[in-house]
Amino acid sequence: MPLDLPGTMMAALLTGGSGIAPTVAASAALPEAVPAVAATAPAAAAVSPVSIEVAPTGWADGDPRIIRIVLEAVAAELMSRFPFVESLAPIHVSRSRFGPVTLFERGADGAYRIELNAGGSEPAPYIYEFAHELCHVLSNYERHHHDAGRSRSQQWFEEALCEVASLYSLKALARTWQRSAPTAELAAAAPGLLETARRFQQEAHRRLPPHTTLAGWYARYGRELGDGAYDRGRNEVVANLLLPLFEENPALWGAITFLNLHPGGSTFREYLQAWLDSAPPRYKDVIRYAISLFFRRETVAPAASGTFPTQPLRIIVTFGPGGGADGMARKLAELLEPELGMPVLVENVAGASGNAGLTKVLLSSDPDHTLVTLIALTAAAWADGVGTIGADDFTVLDIVQQSVSMMFAPAGSAIVDFGQLRAAAARRRVGVATSGRGTLDDLTLGLLGSHGLLLQNVPFADPRERYRSTLEGSTELLFEEPGDVADLLAAGMLRPLVVFAGHRHAAFPDTPAIVEFGLAIDDLPNFRTLAMRAGVAAGKVEIINRALDAALLSDEWQRYCARTFSCASAVGPAEAAERVRALVERVAAHRARLPR
């Protein structure tokens, strides 16, 4: 359990600690914290990848030299699985009745400060507690200190992982010491380590209820887990289920190096997605698999589901062929087919900023087998007065893609950067190809207009016509998401001028963000969702949702979204619908502020 308060303040935080190993009896007379002094390790100690200093006293009848050997063995075993950790600051270990805990506040020499509750001569409690705390150190626990809000709500997952580290270390050291132990006493203790780990694993409270998947269990208890990081009972359920995964794929430990590296989002899925995004390619598969345990329920094969789907499905694309929504739908159709065991057909119904296709879904005689793209552009059009439908008319399955918007000029244009665009648009009206009136594109141009840029919205419902207009010079600029014109960018036919976001896009580091020019036009997120008509039976929606989860976690989708700069953190139906509603409100508010 990482804490960010000095030792004298820790008493108030005693409740909710990651716990005392059940085999260890806590002493009533433990000192609060004992200064760490280096203990001398016997010559037979394992080569430790990190310098560990163990407090010389306070361990009851435990020998600090042996304790250090044990802790170094834990570090050697665990850190051998973390190839990206080349060096670690020294670790000072002492005993405290408030432990086990890793303090956010480091020692004067930059050392990590770990306090254990274990005492006595049995190695198991030391292994169990220290492995847990070392796991926190290795999983960037300090990031919590700087992101006290969002990622902390997901800290339960880190606690569960570190419980895995405890069990894993007990079993791993048992195997190692049975072959070769630093001391005869530790060799003799090896069977006990294994027995301790097995006993923990077999505890009733660590098991899922019968006929329950982790995903189903998480769906039931996810909120409670987020509300409290130190719900040991539930964390241990997760740990028990993850342990075999780590045992079969020890490489997964390396992936933990990237946990909390760039914590983002407010949901568990977003937290995991940030983990996935942060990790190098070699770990992505195993992280995706871990994610799928929580969100990909058992794949519903037609034979298994029995009654649904009973016929081919349709995805209605609310814009013309060749655009981003079209590409998304066609890729998803391909990936959903094997999941659902039915053909998934794609039909383009363009018009009215997406409303034509959405209306077709509302009028569909078979809404159970009809999906539709519902994208931010359409929500923005609603805010401008297009149509009478809204998020409430649909069940929004999830955010499937998200992207920034950018302004592009053709390669041969005299406008080569945003500064030149500003200068040109101050003198004359510059035509910009967009996806429609009343869209985010249109609003962005309006907001730029309120800053003195004379920009003419030239709408094209057909994306191909839109791109062609700019490339052939009938419009000077193109407003688009980078992923939709990835091929044109790769061919050097378009030049990005500005990205409408609060920061530069990682894939376009030389392209300035709009905020760099003092223009706060960075709060109009572009996203695409997949939706069904409201009122479709929950069970059928759930089957589609599971298939969608699987599709989005697939390698192929991940490659696709990476190539189109549009990978999104899945947020679930409720949050996705809320984002649609929020965008409508935000666009309406922006419109209201534009000069009349």
Next chain:
Amino acid sequence: MSVHPLPVIALLAGLLPAAAASAPPLAERQSVTVLMAHGPGAAADAALSAGLADYLDLLDRRDGGINGVRLGRDECELAADASRAAACLDPVRRRGVAIVLPPPGAAPALLADSSRTRRITLLTSDDAGAAGVDGRVFPYAFALLAGPLSQAAAQLRFIADSEGGTARLRGKRIVYLHADRASQREVGELLELLAAQHGFRVSRHRAGEAAGEQAALWQSISREGADWVLLATAGAATTVALRAAAGAGFAAERIIGSVAAGAERDVAAAGAAAVGYIAASTSPIGLHHAVVNEIRRHVSASPATALARDRGSADYLRGVALGLLVGEAIRLAQQRFGARALDAEQLRWGLQRLRLDEARLARLGALELLPPISTSCTDHEGSGAVKFQQWLGSRWNVVSDWISGDPAAVARVVDASARRHLDAAGQPPAVCDGD
């Protein structure tokens, strides 16, 4: 032909005679007289009038009028006969400027009467046919946004788009089902012209309000294998048509209505038979039109509050859009003639110089309420574009962007019609000064 009751909104320029355009202003206030209708079509007309009146009230309450010239409002009831209509119109004419929203079928008499002698401005958005488009024929008649010819051309374009392009119209059977109205002949001419051009077949039928008559007609349409029906009805005839179509097994989504055939009350009355039906709109439905939100904020105490339930209806939004165009015309004319109450000629001057691009519409909070418009003496329509809406069972939803038909074909029919009107009247075309 019977004359329907007439809702009239009059902008009264004090007691100035119409010719006193150059005189100094006598008043900083223009009163608006709303002449309410009774009888068939009254609800639609009332919603239309309320929309127009609400917008003018908005200008008054929010902005203090137009350039300081405030707008007041009076009401006058019209009975369902021509003499009573004249009794209501004549005082309005004597006092200055009148704007009339003639219900379907009433336009010809009013056009003939008001064109040059009465100087009463007619906002004939639906029934004037070609006459309402060319200001050289009827200088005070304005088929603002889209008259019946442009609507029919756009309806055909929508069908072509639905079929996958104009080339796919070849061989299709299209029925033009119309009420007994002034523009039916001209729309028929236009459809014949386009049929010859694109290779589809067109047949015309009159649709009355008698259910039995329409049932037989739709059975015939269905038997003949019509691909699409252009419905140009209003009021109960629309309801009857949709029910009869369903009874004959003709799919609602292949019936494309005109603007007048898109009133909610008429469509809703057809019940399940109307689900999927598509109709044109010059002022399409939207939940978030900023200008309507402004009206809700500022005009809650308006006499039109009784019509609050209609705010947002197709007819009401048409009224708001027309009010917006009248307001812009007054604003324009004031730039030319000064910030004062205007006379009929000055208002006409403004109405035929409207220039509302997207930026201006956005500033007025009406980006999606009406298309960009640019009028002139010879183009009293200014746009010709409509959007199409599809009936979901209890409300419309927009299913197209702004669609214009074939402007060249429309212009040919307008020119021919204008010549006929002038020849029949024995008059030369009015001079378009300064256009």
